Amino acid sequence: MIDPIFLLEAAVNGIMLGGVLALLALGLNLIFGVLDVVWIAYVDLVMVSMYAVYFTVMVYGWPLWLGGLAGVALGVVLGLLVHVLIITPILDSPPVNQLLATGGLLFFIQSFATFLWTTDHRSVRIALPPLEIAGIFVSYARLISFVLSIAVMIGLYLFLTRTYIGTAMRAVSQDRGAMALMGANPQRVYLVTSAVGGAMAGVAAVLLSIQYSVHPYFGAAFGPITFMICVLGGLGNMVGAFVASFIMSEIIAIGGVVWSTEMGYVIAFALFIVMMFVRPGGIFARRQ
Amino acid sequence: MRRVRVLLAVVLVAAVAFATVPGRDAGAQGQTIKIGVLFDHSGPFAAAGSLNVWRGAKMMIDLTNEKGGVLGKYKIVQVDGDSQSKTEAAINEAERLLNVEKVDILAGVYSSAHAVPLAEKVDKQKKFLWITTAIADAVFKDRNLQYAFRPQTNSGLFGEASVQYVASHSSAKLKRAVKELRVAIIYEDGPYGAGVASSNESEAKKQGMQITLKEGYSAQAPDLSSLVTKLRAARPDVLFHTGYNPDIALFLRQAKEQGLRVKAYIGHGAGHSQLNKLKEAFGNDIEAFHTVDPPAAQLVDAKKLKTGLGALTNEMVKRYKTFEPAMARDAIAPHVSMGFNNMHVLLNDVLPRAIQKHGGFGPDALAKAARETDIPEGGTMQGYGVKFHPPGHAMAGQNMRAFAAVFQVQEGTFKHVFPEVIATGAPILPLPASSPWAAR
Numbered sequence: 083m084i085d086p087i088f089l090l091e092a093a094v095n096g097i098m099l100g101g102v103l104a105l106l107a108l109g110l111n112l113i114f115g116v117l118d119v120v121w122i123a124y125v126d127l128v129m130v131s132m133y134a135v136y137f138t139v140m141v142y143g144w145p146l147w148l149g150g151l152a153g154v155a156l157g158v159v160l161g162l163l164v165h166v167l168i169i170t171p172i173l174d175s176p177p178v179n180q181l182l183a184t185g186g187l188l189f190f191i192q193s194f195a196t197f198l199w200t201t202d203h204r205s206v207r208i209a210l211p212p213l214e215i216a217g218i219f220v221s222y223a224r225l226i227s228f229v230l231s232i233a234v235m236i237g238l239y240l241f242l243t244r245t246y247i248g249t250a251m252r253a254v255s256q257d258r259g260a261m262a263l264m265g266a267n268p269q270r271v272y273l274v275t276s277a278v279g280g281a282m283a284g285v286a287a288v289l290l291s292i293q294y295s296v297h298p299y300f301g302a303a304f305g306p307i308t309f310m311i312c313v314l315g316g317l318g319n320m321v322g323a324f325v326a327s328f329i330m331s332e333i334i335a336i337g338g339v340v341w342s343t344e345m346g347y348v349i350a351f352a353l354f355i356v357m358m359f360v361r362p363g364g365i366f367a368r369r370q
Numbered sequence: 371m372r373r374v375r376v377l378l379a380v381v382l383v384a385a386v387a388f389a390t391v392p393g394r395d396a397g398a399q400g401q402t403i404k405i406g407v408l409f410d411h412s413g414p415f416a417a418a419g420s421l422n423v424w425r426g427a428k429m430m431i432d433l434t435n436e437k438g439g440v441l442g443k444y445k446i447v448q449v450d451g452d453s454q455s456k457t458e459a460a461i462n463e464a465e466r467l468l469n470v471e472k473v474d475i476l477a478g479v480y481s482s483a484h485a486v487p488l489a490e491k492v493d494k495q496k497k498f499l500w501i502t503t504a505i506a507d508a509v510f511k512d513r514n515l516q517y518a519f520r521p522q523t524n525s526g527l528f529g530e531a532s533v534q535y536v537a538s539h540s541s542a543k544l545k546r547a548v549k550e551l552r553v554a555i556i557y558e559d560g561p562y563g564a565g566v567a568s569s570n571e572s573e574a575k576k577q578g579m580q581i582t583l584k585e586g587y588s589a590q591a592p593d594l595s596s597l598v599t600k601l602r603a604a605r606p607d608v609l610f611h612t613g614y615n616p617d618i619a620l621f622l623r624q625a626k627e628q629g630l631r632v633k634a635y636i637g638h639g640a641g642h643s644q645l646n647k648l649k650e651a652f653g654n655d656i657e658a659f660h661t662v663d664p665p666a667a668q669l670v671d672a673k674k675l676k677t678g679l680g681a682l683t684n685e686m687v688k689r690y691k692t693f694e695p696a697m698a699r700d701a702i703a704p705h706v707s708m709g710f711n712n713m714h715v716l717l718n719d720v721l722p723r724a725i726q727k728h729g730g731f732g733p734d735a736l737a738k739a740a741r742e743t744d745i746p747e748g749g750t751m752q753g754y755g756v757k758f759h760p761p762g763h764a765m766a767g768q769n770m771r772a773f774a775a776v777f778q779v780q781e782g783t784f785k786h787v788f789p790e791v792i793a794t795g796a797p798i799l800p801l802p803a804s805s806p807w808a809a810r
Binding site: 084085088091092095098099192193196200201202203204205207210212214219220221222223224293294295297298299302303304307331334335336337338339342343344346347 | 411412413414416417421455559585586587588590591592593594595596597599600602603615616619620623624626627628629647650651652653
């Protein structure tokens with residue numbers, strides 16, 4: 083029987099992981115909600131921004147906050163570029179074509195990153211001491227990431243509910259056609275959405291940079307789980323994605339301690355499959 | 371009528387094409403030998419050692435060609451394949467190399483997860499496979515492969531070497547009787563990690579050590595904090611870890627941040643042997659870390675080897691400088707030696723015998739020549755000898771004379787610390803107080 087203190091530690095670590103997963107999932111879900119297109123390559127955009135953080139901080143010696151801003155700025159630019167170059171031409175195409183296009187973008191980004199930066203793993207080395215509270219160890223980097231993730235998510239919530247453009251984004255996500263009929267310009271809303279989604283990818287990149295090495299295949303670790311969280315929460319459902327992030331991360335963390343690391347992931351993925359049968363529209367979807 | 375003419379033309383072209391393809395076993399063989407060199411040039415395995423083995427193999431092929439080729443007249447044509455760190459891609463690339471490029475020999479294979487399915491597929495096609503790197507026992511165990519050979523050591527020896535090393539220093543340096551020593555074993559859950567972990571476990575049981583945790587994880591896992599928590603609960607003195615990269619970097623980062631403390635940390639090859647990558651992630655914190663791999667040629671005392679092998683090692687180090695100009699000689703990953711040395715055995719022992727004694731370099735001639743390989747200990751740059759287990763043996767095709775060495779990071783470079791016969795430094799145990807992972 084495992085000491086309860088370690089179970090508590092696992093639960094705390096699960097919450098920390100959930101914060102970062104939620105940030106990734108909300109960015110992807112925001113874009114899906116408004117544009118109705120799944121950016122399969124979303125985490126690969128995060129990877130490119132992580133390289134920006136790495137190069138500015140470790141190679142050019144910028145302070146982390148400035149390198150972080152560069153990462154976020156690159157995220158915005160990438161979000162806009164992807165929208166203009168890839169998404170706009172396929173906005174009205176069948177979903178399978180959209181998936182193939184963003185899937186192709188994923189392989190392009192991975193291959194191009196390998197070409198530019200090789201397969202080496204690169205790390206932003208910052209010395210953070212372990213944080214021990216009553217026998218529970220928490221990673222400082224994770225704690226910082228968690229707090230910032232929550233702050234960014236609150237900022238996103240306020241942006242969507244308190245600003246004109248945020249309201250327009252929500253309106254488009256509810257009925258794309260009606261907005262155009264009412265004289266609003268959906269293209270502008272799409273561009274802002276892509277920029278905000280890109281900015282969130284940039285913020286995630288900064289927070290992940292202080293916890294993980296970056297390499298061209300970084301997306302393989304976080305891409306599938308981010309997508310699963312979005313589906314579990316309901317594609318386009320922001321609250322659902324937020325809650326699903328913590329459900330998944332807690333199952334992984336606590337399941338890993340109670341049974342085994344592999345079993346934690348097995349249970350999380352099994353739950354995902356079961357939920358797809360029980361609530362295919364996501365955990366907060368209304369029953370038809 | 372026109373269709374008949376077209377059909378006849380196609381048949382004629384096919385017949386001419388077929389007639390002009392040289393038979394590789396016949397006396398009419400060309401003066402080139404095509405070798406398919408299959409490694410991971412992309413994906414996470416590339417930086418975890420695969421690229422370094424490829425570099426070693428390429429350097430040896432280039433060197434051989436500069437000397438006129440095998441036996442001074444058969445030039446090697448190297449055809450590269452990229453396994454992309456994916457099993458399906460490795461299998462597809464092997465098919466392409468063997469059946470489209472029509473290579474005479476398929477060599478390389480970094481990952482055991484690739485080697486396990488590949489070895490059987492290639493063997494069934496009766497094509498010759500020369501495995502330079504992948505170590506899992508499962509590649510050969512109870513399969514009685516006829517055309518697959520591995521001069522490289524196997525996972526069973528990796529796991530045994532590390533546990534024996536710890537056992538030999540348990541009382542004197544770790545201040546614990548072997549039977550009181552608490553050890554934990556963690557591993558990536560593919561054939562490579564599982565193979566080494568299994569041999570860690572059986573050897574630890576044989577030595578009477580207390581295994582407090584044995585657990586696998588996916589090398590793609592985005593989070594290993596629960597594993598760290600479990601390890602803290604298990605309180606091991608020594609941690610045996612088999613992984614690739616970036617999983618080991620993730621684990622070490624989270625272990626450091628979550629307060630995991632041990633007396634000794636023993637990694638096993640792959641990412642643990644890429645010293646420059648570990649240094650980039652952790653700086654000098656990795657001082658006194660261990661890894662297990664076949665010996666690195668540049669760390670082996672050349673005086674104990676067959677004459678001329680020391681010069682060959684110097685040549686390897688010199689050529690490697692073109693890839694990593696700033697790297698210290700002793701910090702070069704053992705993977706470079708695996709590619710260079712194991713390709714040397716193929717080009718300078720197996721191939722000449724196949725051509726001279728068995729009439730060519732077709733799969734049967736090569737397999738016969740490989741079975742006759744009999745290089746004594748000290749006969750290769752890495753110190754081990756080469757003799758393959760014969761058909762019918764549980765490990766048919768595996769080099770019975772290979773051995774594994776335990777390395778330790780000392781003053782920023784590698785030293786061999788076990789077995790004693792090849793040791794180039796005294797082991798530093800337990801982890802020094804300056805290490806963030808050191809038990810206090």
